[in-house]
Amino acid sequence: METARAVERRFACNDDALAPGESMTIPAEDAGGVAIAVFRNEDGELFATADTCTHEEWSLGEDSDLEGNEVVCPLHMARFDITSGEALCFPATVALKTFEVVVEDGRVHVLA
Numbered sequence: 001m002e003t004a005r006a007v008e009r010r011f012a013c014n015d016d017a018l019a020p021g022e023s024m025t026i027p028a029e030d031a032g033g034v035a036i037a038v039f040r041n042e043d044g045e046l047f048a049t050a051d052t053c054t055h056e057e058w059s060l061g062e063d064s065d066l067e068g069n070e071v072v073c074p075l076h077m078a079r080f081d082i083t084s085g086e087a088l089c090f091p092a093t094v095a096l097k098t099f100e101v102v103v104e105d106g107r108v109h110v111l112a
């Protein structure tokens with residue numbers, strides 16, 4: 001039986017390092033085993049999801065387009081809602097896992 005892993009704060013970046021419309025990736029080795037994408041929307045809000053597109057292997061934090069609260073995977077144009085992880089169109093049918101983001105003392109962390 002698999003035991004639950006404790007949720008920890010995973011450092012993403014300094015708060016001023018991510019401009020509106022940008023994203024970045026916390027590598028798996030720094031995020032508890034699964035890479036996490038962090039997005040800042042045009043309103044300045046931060047959201048975090050699993051980094052890998054659920055259709056095939058593609059890093060959404062490294063290379064994607066953010067349109068409002070929707071991230072578009074450039075490989076086959078799947079779209080996800082970064083606030084909920086919901087897959088919004090084919091070919092993706094599985095949601096991205098989402099994570100809570102905490103900003104404190106100018107540093108962005110993800111709880112994962």
Ligand code: FES
Nearest residue numbers: 053055056073076
């Ligand atoms: S890998 Fe993202 S849509 Fe295919």
